[in-house]
Amino acid sequence: MSARLIDIARKTGYSVSTVSRVLNQKPGKYPVHEKTQKQILAAAEELGYRPNIIARNLRLRKTREIGMVVPDISKRFFSFLVKIIAKHLREFDYKMIVYDADEDTGIEKDAITNLLAKKVDGLIVCPVGVESRHLEQTIQSGIPFLTMDRCFEHLKADSISVDNYNGARIAVEYLIAEGHHKIGVIHGLQGTWPNEMRLKGYQDALKQAGIKAEKRYNQCDSFGTFNGYLEMHQMLRLDDPPTAVFFAGGYILLGALKAIREKNLNVPRDISFITFDDPTYAMQLTPPISAVAQPIEEVAAMAVKLLLRRMAEPDADIENVLLQPQLIVRDSVAKLI
């Protein structure tokens, strides 16, 4: 068992109070004789003293910990987000406790409950996306709280995400500007906020250009690779397939690309596409893929800013921030005009 304050106290002959004061280096509040300090510091070093954070947290009723829950930490978007947020928090001397909800609302619920019971000082949730009642309850509890990415519009809480609507819109507008009229979309899980927004962006871009959104050009199921593969095949099997396709994100690109290869089609000569999300490998594929990149670093920085503000001023007005994604033009879209 590791050394405690009382062990140092006994060893040096001073009281626990004095030892505590020395080790916490509280500036001038309670002065401690220099000789005393030296002795205590030496004894602490010798005994290999490490403060028991649990006891401290209990006493202080503060943890300097921020809880975070993400739907799938193995996805780069989230793991990178986690990394950057943790890095920013470190600067403010906060630790982060991340839980992976594994795309399961039940686990998400448990994770939040546990974090509240651990008395984290603040909480960031990237909701799995299907249910929000437990989030409302969490807000009730009064903990500084922030949703990210798959936000719910009706929640009375700060939120930060990228402008999925606009990102999809500028992608599709780009396709149209390059002369495409028959534009398909392969999108992800229906009912989730980002997916709906991206789909709406696609539809509005078409409408604005006076193009009718063809039902048969609209495929969906999930953001997974296999879905991308199946849907792309289906789309290519149509009598008059689209000349360009918008992938709504995630791993659809990978699967769709495989389908295109199997049909022995050339990108962008035979088929053009652009994808939401910009994975690291997008620029290494043949051809390099045009994409709409989410500004993850900015999102992370903003998240920290919003949460710290909420912690400092619990009654500040609620902010719902939307950050703009960026169109990255590479070579996967043919110019038709």
Place this chain on the structure above:
Amino acid sequence: MSARLIDIARKTGYSVSTVSRVLNQKPGKYPVHEKTQKQILAAAEELGYRPNIIARNLRLRKTREIGMVVPDISKRFFSFLVKIIAKHLREFDYKMIVYDADEDTGIEKDAITNLLAKKVDGLIVCPVGVESRHLEQTIQSGIPFLTMDRCFEHLKADSISVDNYNGARIAVEYLIAEGHHKIGVIHGLQGTWPNEMRLKGYQDALKQAGIKAEKRYNQCDSFGTFNGYLEMHQMLRLDDPPTAVFFAGGYILLGALKAIREKNLNVPRDISFITFDDPTYAMQLTPPISAVAQPIEEVAAMAVKLLLRRMAEPDADIENVLLQPQLIVRDSVAKLI
């Protein structure tokens, strides 16, 4: 402030002890009258009682938490590892606290210190890889401890990693079997265990085949994309460039591929290669890339098994487990015979 045991006690008129007993549902140890139970349960529900885990942990001197430190959580290898390990731990009712060391030994050290101070019941570290003194100290502390991936041979602790030596060896043996004699290697950060092992596997495979390992075919610096790009360029600029190259892992592949493209070379006609690690996109590239895949799920499962065993039997013999990676043949290697 959330409700405490004492609030329920006051509300129902029972003592804190009784309330605690009811809420913890300890089987038959101390019987509580059924009516009492009902009242207490009802009051707990009504007040929205959530146990304070900090107080509980302090009292029990157990946390049911496992600490984990990884060098870079944004790398899929680690984020996936974290996910799977956390999932397994969940089954045993353990939570995981992960910290990202950001490839910085200083941060790694702090993270470990913090986890020890948090009194986690066990600790898994994937070391950054350059220093190990703090790990020895950690072992001294007596906490159930496990290193993964970038292990240190001299550490007296359980460890689990993939057989980097053999993985590299079977990859290079495969190249030789396909008729290649001029075989280059682009490897990663020198001095790290996996890198050295992979390099040795490469060298031994050549030696075994009676091929001299040419110094000029041996490039290294880091596992990053940019390194892969530079080194590949350099290798292609040689008078008699290798016909095949072994990439020692990570993101070297991406950069090297870019260099090959810039030289307008065809894979595998002009140059063949195989890479350690099998990223999800490897099979979607043109051509699909042959690779040596690390069995991450198995590694994760074994890690949990080893750690739980160590927690149950602190004095069991130390185990250093090596799991075999798998050769995945796709189309990036030309058959020369």
Place this chain on the structure above:
DNA sequence: TTAACTAATGACAACGTTTGCAGTAATTAT
């Protein structure tokens, strides 16, 4: 009837900190 048990509950002492308050000795002001 009394002793011995059981069922149900409460009092209380931890767990290891931090910190307000009180106390003592030494120093300075009056």
Place this chain on the structure above:
DNA sequence: ATAATTACTGCAAACGTTGTCATTAGTTAA
């Protein structure tokens, strides 16, 4: 010389649990 101030230190009460030990009342055995 006394009062006021300062420098240093210790006491003890929290923080919210859990579990040991007592205690009470009721029940069964002798």
